[in-house]
Amino acid sequence: MTAVQPLKTTAWMALRDVPWRAYLLVLPALSLVAVLFGGGLVLAFLQSVGLLGLTGDGGFSLAAYGAALGDEQFWRSLGLSLYIAFTATALSTVLSIGLAMLLREAGRWASFACQLTLPIPHLVGIAGILLLLSPSGLISRLLYSLGWIWISSDQDFPLLVNDSANIGVMTHFLWKEIPFMTLILLAVLRGIRPELGMQARALGATPWQCFWNVTLPLLRPGIVSASLIVFGFVFGNFEVPFLLGSTYPKTLPILVYQAFTNVDLNQRPVAIALGLLLSLISIALIALYLWLGSGQPFRRRLGGQP
Amino acid sequence: MSETAYCAMQNLTKRFRGVPAVRDLWLDLHQGERLALLGPSGCGKSTTLQLIAGLLPPDSGQIVLDGRSLVGIPPERRDMALVLQKGLLFPHLSVGENVAFGLKLRGVNRADREAQALAMLAQVQLTGFENRRPAELSGGQAQRVALARSLVIRPKLLLLDEPLSALDANLRGDMQELILQLQADTGVTLLIVTHDQQEAVVMADRIALMFDGCLRQVDTPEALYQRPSDGTVARFLGGVNFFGAVAAGNRLRLTDGDSLTLDSAHQGPVQVTIRPERVQVLAERLCSTNLLPVTVAQSRFTGTQRQLVLTTAAGLELQAWVPPGQSFAVGQTAYAHLPPEALWCWPAAGNASVAVPEPELLSH
Structure with missing residues (x-):
């Protein structure tokens, strides 16, 4: 038997027994984020409470928050933002699940096709929607040239951009996000063993029960993360509702932008307060969604014994 | 023989891209019988099992179970249960929920299905495991849960596809005992697919030996060993x-x-x-x-x-x-x-x- 040579202890190995080693290792990356993003947040917060700024006496004040929350426009905008974010996320989630199920057996081309819209900038997409859906757009013209009786001029075409129902905005988000979500869900679906479906069928599951009881629960992690990304993105998106959305009310990001670019510099703290509120709401919703999406609140134990 | 057949496979044929995987298969099972479908890899025995379970449609022929033709009947309405290799459990469900799965599909209310699942878990000696996750189980435990999950729905026919081949030798012996015990207790008709002649001999009343998609000999283990129909059969059995x-x-x-x-x-x-x-x-x-x-x-x-x-x-x-x-x-x-x-x-x-x-x- 040969004696085991004691390994040379290096600084790296000394770290091995530190319980929070993993956190220590991400520290460099984390500090970069902390300085650039966290620092910005701190500066923004200081401006919003009047401790730092171009105007005012430099004393602590929550006046900007009061002004933001007291404005009726804020609540209308919040409602609109939530409506757009929830509707767009829900629609793209449901449609993506359906599309992914349809493409489940398809070859590599399906994933490739889903990537096609990814590199297209939102502005190009918006321009496309305007060209297609506006009252003088392609679809309107096509219908007119086909001689559809109810289209005798561009006034007869329903308003689909800058409309109060935000159909143009939804159309754009669905066009952009469905392929993205389908791409993620396809990858998750391909990781689910097909034998599980076979096993469920052999235990008495109809194809629908099989989807509902086996495939969908196994897809859940993918659905949660993909829809979270979509929700966070849509909720904070500026250019799409700005160019395609309803003229009144406007979404929260537009409200922030307008307050920030206002010639009245006294509006600046309000703009920042609005921005911080937007982030807070976003974070709270995402945390709630993650908790619900983990399935933990619904998991129950059998047998009644602890 | 055919007048007492509980499950009858008649003239079953299945081709994949023109290549026959199962050819003109006739096989009868009696109620409460243990039959092993034995053969080397790729001989068509798993395909046969999937034809019986309804997971594949046959090109021709039919299966009759308990007097009912299964032509065009989807797997979920065949009153069968299938246990696959490695006891494929649903990873998102607890052990108890896995066992109760088939009952839930049949609309059994929660209290009843949980009680039945717990009783079934006790029968496979896994009392107290109901709240574990499948990932926390050993191979043998997972296979026992899979058995419980299949037996709890009281199938007319229990199909086992290479159920023990992923287990090590000692565990395999214990599992064979357990399956035989459960079969004796429940009286379920059992069809086990295996490539292991030892397993077939231990587990089955009769063995159906299959080569190249065709049945070569269907007999008791003793007869197969002592009176093989030809050299191929004799060589396969050692x-x-x-x-x-x-x-x-x-x-x-x-x-x-x-x-x-x-x-x-x-x-x-x-x-x-x-x-x-x-x-x-x-x-x-x-x-x-x-x-x-x-x-x-x-x-x-x-x-x-x-x-x-x-x-x-x-x-x-x-x-x-x-x-x-x-x-x-x-x-x-x-x-x-x-x-x-x-x-x-x-x-x-x-x-x-x-x-x-x-x-x-x-x-x-």
Whole structure:
């Protein structure tokens, strides 16, 4: 038997027994984020409470928050933002699940096709929607040239951009996000063993029960993360509702932008307060969604014994 | 036989891209019977199981279960349960929820299905495991949960597809015991697919041996071992002694000149075989019939027996597996006794050198 040579202890190995080693290792990356993003947040917060700024006496004040929350426009905008974010996320989630199920057996081309819209900038997409859906757009013209009786001029075409129902905005988000979500869900679906479906069928599951009881629960992690990304993105998106959305009310990001670019510099703290509120709401919703999406609140134990 | 058949496969055929995987299969199962579908990899036995379970549609033929034709009946309405290799549990459900899965699909209310699941878990000796996740189970435990999940829905037919091949040898023995016990308790009709002849012998009342999509012989384990229908069957079941011979009534003349006595009558050219464990090796000439003087050419101890290779004066090679207590030195002379009732023969075909599939697991 040969004696085991004691390994040379290096600084790296000394770290091995530190319980929070993993956190220590991400520290460099984390500090970069902390300085650039966290620092910005701190500066923004200081401006919003009047401790730092171009105007005012430099004393602590929550006046900007009061002004933001007291404005009726804020609540209308919040409602609109939530409506757009929830509707767009829900629609793209449901449609993506359906599309992914349809493409489940398809070859590599399906994933490739889903990537096609990814590199297209939102502005190009918006321009496309305007060209297609506006009252003088392609679809309107096509219908007119086909001689559809109810289209005798561009006034007869329903308003689909800058409309109060935000159909143009939804159309754009669905066009952009469905392929993205389908791409993620396809990858998750391909990781689910097909034998599980076979096993469920052999235990008495109809194809629908099989989807509902086996495939969908196994897809859940993918659905949660993909829809979270979509929700966070849509909720904070500026250019799409700005160019395609309803003229009144406007979404929260537009409200922030307008307050920030206002010639009245006294509006600046309000703009920042609005921005911080937007982030807070976003974070709270995402945390709630993650908790619900983990399935933990619904998991129950059998047998009644602890 | 067919009037008592509980489950009957009639003329089943399945092709994949024109290549037949199962050809013209006829097989009957009696109620409460344990039948093993045995064959090498790729012989079509798993395909047959999927045809029975309804996971694949047959190209032709039909299956009748308990008087009902299953043509066009989807898997969920066939009153069967399937256990696959590695006990494929649903990873998102707890052990208890896995067992209750089939009951939930059948609309059994929560209290009832949980009570039944717990009772079933107790039957597979997994009391207290109901709240574990499948990832926390060992292979054997997962397989027991899979069994419980299948039995709790009281299937008319329980299908097991290589259920023990992922387990190690000791565990496999325990699981075989457990499955036999559960089958005896529930009286469920059992069809087990396996490539392991040992497993088939231990688990089944009858064995259906399958090669290249065709059934070759359906018989009791004893009959398969002692009276194989041909050389392919005998070789798959571990047969090693095959000789050409010419029969005249009960007398047999081997091609090398030795002559033997049979306990049944045959005529003309035959193939004769004897299981290596039925050959008796004697140090002295203790009897007179079917005794061949031999030389020990090889002796190998395998733990449970001694495997001898013997050669006769005429150059015939014969394998004998004798109890480990008997010891023979290489080069020693001895006498091989081939009891007439242990000899089995079938007519020699013109050139019946069919490709013999190698058994994947040799008996230990």
